Each structure stands twice: as C-alpha cells, then as structure tokens.
Amino acid sequence: MLGVCYYPEHWNEDRWETDARRMRELGISFVRIGEFAWSRLEPSRGNYDFAWLDRAMDVLTKAGLKIVLGTPTATPPKWLIDEYPDILPYDEQGRPRGFGSRRHYTFSSETWWRESARIVEAVAERYGEHPGLVGWQTDNEYGCHDTTLSWGPEDLKAFRRWLRLRYQSADQLNEAWGSVFWSMEVGSFDEVALPNLTVTESNPATRLDFWRFHSDQIAAYDKMQCEIIRKHSPDRWITHNFMGFVLDFDHFQVADNLDLASWDSYPIGFVEKFPFSEAERNRWAETSHPDIAPFHHDLYRAVGRGRFWVMEQQPGPVNWAPWNPIPKPGMVRLWTWEALAHGAEVVSYFRWRQAPFAQEQMHAGLNLPGLDELSPGGREAEQVAKEFAIVGTLPEVQKAKVAIVFDYQSYWTTKIQPQGKDFHYEELTFRWYESLRRLGMDIDFVRPGASLDGYALVVLPCATEISVDLERQLRRFDGVLLIGPRTGSRTRNFSIPDNLPPGPLADLTGHRVLQVSTLRPGLAQSVTGEAAGAAIRWREDIEASGDVLARFGDGMPAFTRNGKIHYLACWPDEALLTATMAQVLDAAGLAKFEVPDHVRLRRRGNLVFAFNYGEDDWQVPAGMRIVLGESNLRPYEVTVWQA
Amino acid sequence: MLGVCYYPEHWNEDRWETDARRMRELGISFVRIGEFAWSRLEPSRGNYDFAWLDRAMDVLTKAGLKIVLGTPTATPPKWLIDEYPDILPYDEQGRPRGFGSRRHYTFSSETWWRESARIVEAVAERYGEHPGLVGWQTDNEYGCHDTTLSWGPEDLKAFRRWLRLRYQSADQLNEAWGSVFWSMEVGSFDEVALPNLTVTESNPATRLDFWRFHSDQIAAYDKMQCEIIRKHSPDRWITHNFMGFVLDFDHFQVADNLDLASWDSYPIGFVEKFPFSEAERNRWAETSHPDIAPFHHDLYRAVGRGRFWVMEQQPGPVNWAPWNPIPKPGMVRLWTWEALAHGAEVVSYFRWRQAPFAQEQMHAGLNLPGLDELSPGGREAEQVAKEFAIVGTLPEVQKAKVAIVFDYQSYWTTKIQPQGKDFHYEELTFRWYESLRRLGMDIDFVRPGASLDGYALVVLPCATEISVDLERQLRRFDGVLLIGPRTGSRTRNFSIPDNLPPGPLADLTGHRVLQVSTLRPGLAQSVTGEAAGAAIRWREDIEASGDVLARFGDGMPAFTRNGKIHYLACWPDEALLTATMAQVLDAAGLAKFEVPDHVRLRRRGNLVFAFNYGEDDWQVPAGMRIVLGESNLRPYEVTVWQA
Amino acid sequence: MLGVCYYPEHWNEDRWETDARRMRELGISFVRIGEFAWSRLEPSRGNYDFAWLDRAMDVLTKAGLKIVLGTPTATPPKWLIDEYPDILPYDEQGRPRGFGSRRHYTFSSETWWRESARIVEAVAERYGEHPGLVGWQTDNEYGCHDTTLSWGPEDLKAFRRWLRLRYQSADQLNEAWGSVFWSMEVGSFDEVALPNLTVTESNPATRLDFWRFHSDQIAAYDKMQCEIIRKHSPDRWITHNFMGFVLDFDHFQVADNLDLASWDSYPIGFVEKFPFSEAERNRWAETSHPDIAPFHHDLYRAVGRGRFWVMEQQPGPVNWAPWNPIPKPGMVRLWTWEALAHGAEVVSYFRWRQAPFAQEQMHAGLNLPGLDELSPGGREAEQVAKEFAIVGTLPEVQKAKVAIVFDYQSYWTTKIQPQGKDFHYEELTFRWYESLRRLGMDIDFVRPGASLDGYALVVLPCATEISVDLERQLRRFDGVLLIGPRTGSRTRNFSIPDNLPPGPLADLTGHRVLQVSTLRPGLAQSVTGEAAGAAIRWREDIEASGDVLARFGDGMPAFTRNGKIHYLACWPDEALLTATMAQVLDAAGLAKFEVPDHVRLRRRGNLVFAFNYGEDDWQVPAGMRIVLGESNLRPYEVTVWQA
C-alpha cells in the first residue's frame, strides 16, 4: 500500500479537495498529517484552533484516504519557548540551541513534559475517534539533528535524579564508575557534573550512564504520549517515525510502547552520512548503496516486532546532504518495491508536493513545487500503484535463516571509547550484513536478549556488554554462531571483565583477549588459514582453547571455533569477511547464492525480488516464473518471480 | 599616478621630512594617512590631540604630496570599548568579538553610530579644508575579517526594527517567510529570533533578510559618515577602500554615497582565499592567478561608476595568508601597470615602510623594516614611475563589448542555500570572466538593473532573484545574452517562483527547471552538441521550448537558445565553458583572440597591454607599434603597443 | 635500574603485598605513588586520611622498594572545585574547563596556590622523613592537555600584575608592544585585555608576553611546592615528570628548582602527535620513529643538568592517540635499553597493572587488567632486569661532541607567528637532530645562554630572539657553528631588529635578511653548491658578506660561511639537510658514520648501543667485543659492544 505526507496548513484551503482527489487517483491510501502544526493548532497559549484541521481531515476522509495524525511536539512554537526557555536543549559545547528550526527541546525539562502532555491531550481528545483516523505518529524523528543528548542545567538535574535511582548512594556510584581514578569521587549526587567540557577525556562510565539516561528519557517521554493517546483513541495504532542511522537511543525500548515501527527512508542522503569511502560515495551517489535501505527495513521490522511502515520515502533529490543528486530514473520505484519486499506494510512518500518556501524548498515531492503536476518521482509512484494490480496481494513475510544481533548500546560504547578512530559500530554491522546479502541471504535483526530459536546462523558483530538475557539466549542457541571483536569487552559498569574479554562468554568461545591493537588506515595484518585476507583497524591478541581456523602473520589466532561457536578477533577486510561468512554459512548448512555488488535479492513468502542498483544487466536464473519485470534485469529495474 | 599609505604616528617625527622627500623622489603623488589613528587623535574621551597630525599634514603638503585622509572608525580605542561594550560585534557562535585588533564594532549599535559621528565630525571639521587634502576615505575595508554580519543583542534589536519597516505586520512577515513550516510563526516582531544557533538549518528567508539588513546598515553607516564629511569638506571627493573577495554586502549600494571606488589589491594573498584547486594554488603561488586582480579592477570600475583607485597595492610578501611567498621579481611592476590598464586613476602601495612591530610586521612595504632603504618591491615601484615618462598620459577607458552582470545578493543566497557544497557564486562568475579573457575579451561588470545598452554580449552567470529592474533591462537588451544556472530560481522572499525557475524570465529563455542535481567531486555528466564537455557540481533537468544546442548524456537539454537568449543549465567544466563562450561570442559577432593561460591582454583607449604571468615567453602579434617592453614578452613582463 | 608507577588506592588492600613482592621478583627497585590521590587523602575539607597511605608505604618499603611520592595537585577533588570555582582554567574560546578529568586548575588562581600549598604541606609533613621515601615528584605532567595557557578572569588579573612588574607604566608597555598600530594603546594596566577572541589576529607581542607570563607562573608554582617539600623532607630529591612534545613552558626554568628531571616516554603515541607525514606515521606506527624517544632523553638530560629518569615508560598499547597499535615484540625492551644508553638513571614503567576501569582502562600495564599476570610488555621488562646481570653497571655518560641549542621561546614565537603554516619549530629541531644521528652522532642539548665550551660543533636550528647570554656564548664559542633560519629575527619585544635579522649576530654571520618567502607544500626552490638539495616551507632573501657555499636557483645565497660560522637561509629538504650536516661535521673534523634510517647508535662511556627499529637486519662493524645481543642486529633488537 502507498501513503503520502501532507501539510494542509501549507496550502490554500481551496486546493485541499484537488489534492485529495489526485492522491486517490495516483493510488494512495494513507495520508500522514499534522506533525509540525502546533503554531496553527494553538496560535497563543490556550487559544486552540482546530477548525481548519477538522475541515482538512473531513476533506481527506471524504476522498477515501485513511489518516495518520502526528502529535506536533517536534516544533514547540515561539510563544511557548519565550514563556519557558528551560525547554531548550544545550549542545555539548554548553550553548543553548535556539528556536528557529525544529526539535528545540530537551527531554529533561519538566516544563516540557507538562506542555507536551497538554497539547497531546488536546489533539488526542479532539481526533481520537475521528472516522478517517487509522493511527497516530508520536512526535517526529526522535534524535534527529543530534537531539538525543543535551547538556544543560535541566539535564544535569534530571541526570542526578536518574543516578540516585540507579545507584542509591554516592559510594556505590563511585565504586561503579571507578571514580577513585584521578580523584573523581563525589560526596553526594549533587556533586555529579556533566561529562562535557572537561580538560581531557571524561570518565567513560559516566558518559555511558549519561547516554543511557537520555535513551531512557526518550522511551519514557514517548510512553507518556502513548498513554494519553490510548486514553482518548483506544482503537487506533500508534507508531513513531524513526530516522536512518540515528542510533543514539535504544529504538527497541521506545518501540515497546508502540504498535508498529516506521522509519524515514532517504537512501541517497544517507550515502553522504555513512562512513563510506569516497570511491563508494561516488559509485552509489545516484542510486544509494544497495544495502542502505534494506538494512533499515530489516532492522525496523525487528524494532516493530514484525510490523513496520516506511513513513517517509525519498521521492527525488533532497536538500540536506552536502550534495543532493537526482536519483537515477527508476530508483523511486525500485526503493518502493524493495521496502515492500522486506515487509513494509505501507510506503508513504515524503511529501505530496514540494514546498516552495522555508527550509525544505529543495526537497522533492510527488508534485512539482507549488503545482498540481507530478514530478518525475511522482510518476514512478504512479507506476508502482499500477503494478500492484499485476503482483496482487503480497504474501506473509517469513522468518529468515540468518539473524544479526543489533545492539544500540554497543554503538554508544564504541563512540565513547573508539580506541581506534575508525571503529564504527554501525559500519561493522553494516559490512557484515552486506557480506551476507552478497551471498544471497535474507536477514532478520534480533534485539539483544531476544530468542534466537529457529535460526540456522546467528551473527553478533559486536556486543560490548553481555547482559544476562543475551548470555542466556546465546547459551541456549543451538545453531552456528559467529561472534565479532570487542564482544564481552565491558561490564555493565564499563569496566574490563575480571576474567578479561569476552567475560561471561569465555567458556563458550574458548578465548581470552590479552591486548588490542588499533591500526591506522594504510596498516593491515595478513590472515591465513581456512579464511584468508587481512585485519584492518582492530586486531586482538587472544589465547584460544578451541580450533584455530586462521592466524595472523605473527601466528596468533585470528579466527577460532569452539564447537559451533566462531570468534573473529579483528575487523576483517572484504576478502576475510567474505571468507568468514562463507565458512559459517557452510557450517550452518545454508546454500550461498552469490550476487554482484550491484544486485540484491529478497524473498517474501513465495516471491523472490531482484533489484539492480548498477549499470550492468543481470540475468535471473533460468526457468523462473516471472511475475513482474524481465529475466534480463536491466539497470535500476526490479524483477519478481515465484520461488 | 602612484600613491602610498603612510602612518606618521608610527615613526619619530624627525623622520617625516625624509620620508616625504623620498616619496616624491620615488615618483609618488598621493599619500593616504590617518585611518587607524583614533587613540592618538583622542587619547581619552574628549581630549582631542590634533597637533601631531597638523604637523604631519603640513610636512607632507610642503613636500608636494596630495593627502587622502581616512576616518579612524575601524579602530575604536580601548577606553571607548570599556565605556560602551555594546559596541562590540558578536560572532555566529554567539560570542562577543573582543578588543585587540580592528573592526571590533557592530553596525547595529546606536552608541557606535553616535560615537562614529562624533569622531568623524571632529576630524572633518579640523581638516576639511586643509590645502593638502584632496579626498577622504571612510573607515577601512568594510566587511573584512567577517565583520559584515554580527549576532548580538544589538543586532537583534536593530533587525527587528528593520523587519518592522519592511513587513509592517507579523502576519506579513510570517507569510513572506513561509513561517507556517515547522511552526516558526511569530505573534509580533518582538518574537523574532536571530537565525543562528538553531538545532538544524534556520529559515533561509530569514537568513537572507538578516544579510540584507546588515548590508543596508553598512550603506547607511557609510552615508552617515559621508554626510558629515561633505558638510565640512564640500570640495573633496570621498571613497572607501573595499576589500577583494569580500562580497558580504552590496558594494554598489555603498558606492552610491561615494565619488569614486577604491580597493585593496593583494593578488597573492587572494590565491589562498579563493576556492582554487591545490594545483592552481601551486601554479600561481608566486604571481597570483592572471585574472584575480583584473576581475576586481573591472568590478570596482563598475562599483565606482567608472572611477576607481587601487588604494592598497601589495608591494611584496604579506603576512596574513597561510603561506606568504615573495612575488616573482617583476610582479609588483606588472600589477601596477595592469591596474592602470584597467582604468585605475591611482595605484597606491601599502605601505611606505614595513613596520617592525605589531600585527603586520611581516607585511612588506616599499622600504625595508624600519629603514630608509627601498625594498625589492620599492625598486619596482620606482621603475614604474620612470616608465610613466615613456608611456605618457594614458588614454580614456572605453566601454567594453562584453558585460557580466554581477549580483552580490546571489552570493548571499547561494551561501545560505548551497544545495551542493561546492556551488560558489564568486567562483562561477570568476570562471566565466576567466574564460572570456582567455578568448581575448575586455570586460565590463554591470550592476543588476543597470542599463545593458551598447554591449554586444551580456553574460549573467547567476542571478537568483530577478528584480523588476533587472527584468526590464534584460527585456530591452537586443544583443546576445547568455544566462547561467539557478537564475530566476528565487523570488524576493526566497521562495521558488510560482511558475518554477527562471520565474519572470520564462518567456525570454523558453525553459522551466523541474529539478536540480548536485554532483559531488568525481561525478560529471557529459554534454554533447554545439558545445561539448561536461557538467560538474550542478545540473538542472529543464523543459525547453527553443533550440537545444547541447544535451546531457540522458538526452535532456543542457544548453538552449531562444532567439538571442542562451541558457546553460549546469556548472560547466572548462571544455564546456570555453565552447559555450565561443558559441555566444560568435553569435555576437565578436572576434576571439585566444591567449595562453598565463597571458592576458587589456585595451585602454588605443593602447594594448599584454601581461605575462608564467614561465614561458609570448610573442606580441607582428607589426605592432610597441610603446613599452618588447615584442617577445618574457616572464613577469609587460608589453604595451598601439592598437 | 627499573621502576614502576603504582596506585595502591585502586586495589584492595589485601593485594598490596603480592604486588610488592612480584615487583621485586621482576627486578623493580623504585615505585612511584600518590600523585592522583587527593580525594582519598582528604575526602572532604580538612578531614585528612593518611592511614591507608601509611600502610601502603610500609608494605612497599618492607618489600625493599624505594618510594617516589607525588604531590596530588594534578587532581583537585570535586568538593574543592565546588567551594572555589575560580580554580578552573579557561580555554582559548573563553569557556571554563570543567571538573571530571585532571589538570582542571589555572596557575593564575590565588585560591589554587593557597590550596596547593596546604595539601603539599600536609603530605610533605607526613611523609618527608619516611624511611622508604627516596624522592618526590611535584604534580603531574605540567602543560599536558594544553593546560599551560588559560584565558579566564583570574588569568587576566594575574597577567596585569605580571605586566605591571615588567613594564612599570602603560606608556612603556604601549611602546614595547607597538600598540600605536591599530589604536591598541591602553591608558593603564587595567585596560589590558586578554589576547584571545579578537576580530582578527591580536598583537603578537602581547601574545608572547602572555605565554611568558604563563611559563613563569609554572616555574613559580613548582618552586612553591619544592620549597614546602624541602622544609619537611630536606634529604630527598625532587623531580617533576615532564611530558613529551609539550613545549608550552620553559622546562629549563622549571628544572632550576629540581634536583633531577624526569619525563614520560610514550614513543608510539607521540608518532600520531608529531607533524610526521602519513607515510612516516605508517612506517613507524608499531615501533615509533627511532629519534622520538632519544630526542627527549637527550633534551631532558640537559633539562636535568645531567640527571634524568624516565618516570613513565610505555609498556604496551596506550589509549589516548587516534590509533593505538601494539608495539612490535621487543620494543618495550628496546626502549628501556635505549633510555639507559642515553643516560637515564631509572626507567619506570607506567603502570604496574592495567586498570580495568575509568579513563585509562585501555592503557597497558606490566600486568594484565586486574590480574596478577604479566602482560607481554611485563615479560619484556623482566627480560631487561635479567640482562642487567650480563651488562653490569653502566659507565658514566660522556659529553657529546655535537650540541643543539634548544629554545622553548622560539617554539612560542613561531606558533604565534608562523608566517608559513607548516613552520614547526619542534619539527625543524627534530629534523636537524635526526640528520645528525643518521650520520652517527651523539648529541647534547644546550639551554640558550649556557656554555658551549668543549663542543666541536654547535647547531642552532632557530632562535628567534638572541638574548644577551646567548649572544655572549656564541661569541666566545670557538668551534664550528651552524645557525638556521629566523635566528635573530625578533627582539625581546617581538619586533624586527633595527638592523634587520639576525640582529645582534649580524657581524658574526655576515648576513642580513631582506625578505622572507613561505612556500606551500608542493613548492620547492632548488639549491646548488657545496650543499645541494632544495628549500621548502621557508626561504630568506639575504645579503651575505662571507663565503656563499650554496645558492638558490635565482642566484641568491642559501648557505653561507663567515669564518667558522655557517648560516642556512631556508628550511632544507632531506637532501640539503644531509649535505649541510656533512659539510659542518667535516669542518668540525668529526668522523661521520652513516646508519640506515631504521638503525641508531648511542655511546655511553665505553659501550656502544645499536638499536634496530626496522624490518631489516643490520651488521655490527666487524671485530667488536659484543656485550649483549648479536653482531647480526635483527629487527627490534639491541646489540651492545665495547668501543
């Protein structure tokens, strides 16, 4: 199904009917509205104006559209900020971040919670039972623009409260953080300082707790909104539109409050944000890398416990990356089909019409700026809608054979303490995902501590802390397991485990990490054995009691096996990574199907989807029953066949 | 004619006479003084000390020198800043910029206007009728060191006043800025915030108005000084010494108050500041790029409505660039002749003698540090003075055949919203200028909205907003017109025009821009047809109703013609740019005369000047009547002949 | 002798005895303790707790270890900062630098002096006569983490006091600084402003005085601690552990108060901090550059007037560089022997055991994190201890034949006014040192103004100001002298000398500098003659009255000789540098012995040490009586023979 994001408040009221009709004609079923409209819903304190939104929702409903309504908390209006400046967030440099764009609030402000509750209540009360309403979106893109962490006086107050609950006494806090080091001990919680603007590095244990504290706050804040909404709108679902590559808070935890996950898919913009090489950025500039969107689809399917939408789908060039190329013709259609292949219930384009004014005026829409005329991307969306008739109802999504454990906290931990400047958790995980998909695999992501039952192969690229739940699941898992570097390297208190890494997993993996080497770009250490290639960036000196499958040039173990449990003691280059994955897939009895770097496959029920991100054709295996597209998969094209 | 900048307050009074005599012996006619001397003219509030300046001006006048006197407002003294700290400017990070160098004031401070008026009045009253005085310089290098914009409380107050005048009501401001987007609406002008330190990008319409506001302030401030000066010194001219590549305010507007323009020419320092490639920076490190100074000469000739000086001419190595090489022997002379060839009335060297103390102690002068002994650059100036006798009085400057429309606001607009990180307005304009000069053209710059009558070819590299005046002139122009990308892409309120770009020019150019692609370095899109090469950085998808002269690889129009009006829908690489210029020069019936990349020509009346910036000789066309130099133009040399 | 840094407060008391015993078993004689323990020694104001340290010192003493006790002033505890926030330092951006790591104080705070005196007095009184105590360390790593300079209100107050003493009157200050330039004159010392956050460059004379002021403060602060210690502990020596490549204060001046110098040697971490090329960083990533540690050994031997320790020796990977590789096996041993070869009395490893918590948890120790088990580095230390028996007592260090004059102030001067962005004083000096060592030389460093008697060759890479003492020593020196660029280019007041550079040395060198060219990377100017190669980065135009040994491509003198005094008028590339050094060594009658770039020699008494930092073997000259190692010097190995 298709959807679209729409802003009735941006257009003259006499255009709404035409817009709604043309949406339906295009094949759109859902429309998301309202999430930035606070200044129109409450132009000054207490003076609510719902009349315009009543009319807009009626027009949309009458046209047959189903409405998703956003709470407007991402954009508190100026009168509110002037009344309560303590709402503003602070950056890590200690400066307040001002009014004039969006997300200008800190989750630590008690004022903000009260005001948020008030506007959410007002909106939920008014529209909770509206016949056109099918669901809610809370706020907009938590964490976007680095807004998870805030470093102001309200944050310090709330952080101290959070610490008091966690540690009970200053002594226990000092003990947990190792504050004796450098005389950092505090006599009471009121002595705790923010971990920014220190002379040199602040205590990593403090910084991790500061990060956890903020992540907890987002979950609690979202829960507060959900509870209000559910009170007034018990029969509608609630989601939040997460961003891509914003890993600053635990999305699993936030989604515990939600009925389904959704995310905002800007495949080309993300190419500039992800730590790709310049060569890769050039290669994928106009199509995106073929794993960027799928990685997120699969991750958010896990976050949504099986249910997810693409709430915002890039429909053409955007405005916010350093460079913003037009996608290759066909890509908007390809991305849409790909989201569906990965299980998206709805793909909703952002936005109906390019706004000719304000910050996003260079962001494409399905219609040209200000006009009732489809953009190139709009015409591709139209084509997808027509193809629905050919493909028919999509089958249920099946559980994959391969799972990746994804751990937000490990991202925080390795950001706090990179040890090597280019150790990026998200890149490590992405490369492992990419490698498995190059070998033809479908992949599920799994929350740390969730059940691993039923998978033939589980990979854990890096989990710095092994929680009790995660340990339990790893111990009961009976398939093939591949564990990556730094796993088990930290306790809950950000210390090195008493028995050295991997701490609680030592008996499972049969190894112990003595010391770690981080390697600047240009340095590599060869690895030979059953998997060959080189270690880059990160390399561990380990002792191993199990089988050594591959060794570094100096003879130390690089890749080990203890029963079905494999450990890779380095950041692998592409050759070593591919060989490692081949090894564990073989061990798990999974058949590999290698695809070129610009082609990807994805199964949904009995359908197989193939996507071509490159300039060269690719041939579908002979004898397939093709449902959509051709057996010669041309550039930027999609082919679907029955498995 | 030659001039020099001199600071009597820096030297013992008993050296003044020798200095003046040696200036005259060198061939210097004009001397600029006084522009940083406030702390000596008024050592504490109200205690004026003019005696020393009286004596200095008498010594200079007696020696036969004509004096240009600067108002000392670029350096308010410490006692004044301590008395009124609200004079200080604020940087974009919200920090006050302190005392201790120069230009430490904001144009928004009412205190500052009052104090400026007071000191200007005192100086103008004292010296307005001095027999040695020929003209005035207001302040020094407006905008230098990023001092056009300021972000403090005084600026917010003044900005709100300016907005109130422009928009009358908050509703009209909200409408103009599209503030409904992201709930940015304000209830009154007192709710308007500065557009800095926002969580993500602030509204570009706000930022453009903020920029216009500051540009207006400079013009008004300069006008205030001029009015005071004219009251007391009605028979002298007034100029301001503009900087190179400072485009933060509208120089045409400031010059409306002035009798002539002047600028400060540091050709080598600018090589490090302009967005050249590293290869170009290395190539031109010791000579400057051959279009850097000429570009400014031609631009300031327009700013000065035909009259300009070089007020400060680099006489050797400077101190303020990341690297400061000694110019190749001959370059100081070459730059001097080049300024004259482009119409400079006077070339005034900065400074008479290198000061061995304080910030500019590594900045060369015509004399060695502290000594009465010519520096290498001083000896080149001496040579120029001798050559005046050979060349004789220079003929009048003639109108060129080719004009470039130069638009300061387009620089602001594209800085506010680059969309592609390397879209630099000044570079685009510079490359078009360079390309035309490589084909042998003399060039006039034209203010947007000024008459285009009499030109055979007008090029408009980029004018984002088409003002009513500019549209009128373009419509009445009957020569060949070449228009570049992004032209007409914004309304006065920084919106996309209702009919899409180029807005009001749509019927002239016969095209419409649907979407824009910005291309990272390394990406290029081939262009073939009557002009061939590649698009880099910026490429538009356009619909065209006229002739398509060249197309992108995907078949879309790249270069179009509608009657005599040409449109180039991209940032051209060098090959495409040269081919495009050749095309329009042919269309305009102008004969090309191609020169190598290190040689440039310039005509002044019946004289032709040739300049050699490179290491290879160049042959003057045979049979010319040479006035200065040789027919074999050697490196760093000048040849002048009669046309 | 070997030592180790130990933190009894980090470990359960029941582990102390084992630790002490195992230290002795390893061969360790000295243990440094206490320098970060303030929060344990005084948990709240006035509540001293010495009991635990009493017990710890007794345990260590009983085990036969000799104790070095650090004053704990590098880490003032939180209660003290909360009581007196004026202790905090300010960064150059004007922000207070907060509590939460270390060195969070400014030397300008009077409160801080009082509180420092109090805690030092308490500790010195308690332990001054402890039988296990052999010496004291004041504070920890002055200047580390950019803590020499501070830019807060306390600093401004103290700076004004310092200026009043230096200049007596505002007039003299204005005169000295050339404040008339840009109207920077002050009417009283209370008008002096900090030289940061100015609109453009602040006055370099002010900045140099600001730097001197801070350097003086460190010396005075350290002296204050020393005087208190000496009162209570008259029979023990005092040192301070200086850092590598922290040149922000005058170490010679601080060491005037000390009995011996010590320094903290992290050879691999420094590779990332020193301005090496990327190629050099890759080449030496796992061994360090072969001159990094020796350069400091030789420098600190001079700072300590012949006596120095390595107080902290890197024992494996560290945590604080962008990348932190494991040293090649053998390097910990090699570095230890090398320090001894250069005259270190003790090499003390940092630290006994890797701490599994807080900021340095990834910093290796002699034992694995939290364990009683030697790390790989620990085993190398053990090997060194065993080898002591083979080599026996080391002979006395002899005076070298070659000396380098090292001048901290020239580092400050060239940082304040680089003129060319890549003129790094420390790099220039390092390259000259490296070049001499590649030719087989042992080197002494000499403080400017100290006696040069007895050296055959003295090199002075750069001394911007020629003090009276330095001039006197240079005039009386009768060996061969090589002087480098910028020498004598500034007076005491940061002006260009009246007679141009080299100012007071003009008659000695026989040259005068007319102007200077700084050359961006990629530019070079060839030099030919008795020394050939190229000038990069910096080149002077000089007039020379003596012999011209080599000339630039344009014929101007590049390398001159006036009697025995040589002057090099540029930054030499490697070829020119080597040729220059060969020339002056020949002139001094010193035999060269060229070694490959990965091998270095060092003599101590009658012993010659050879060290191999590379992957290729090196052959010891035939016929030597080898004391340790083999005649075939393998990678990362040491060979010692009798000369």
Ligand SMILES: [Zn+2]
């Ligand atoms: Zn966003």
Ligand SMILES: [Zn+2]
């Ligand atoms: Zn300037």
Ligand SMILES: [Zn+2]
């Ligand atoms: Zn340190």
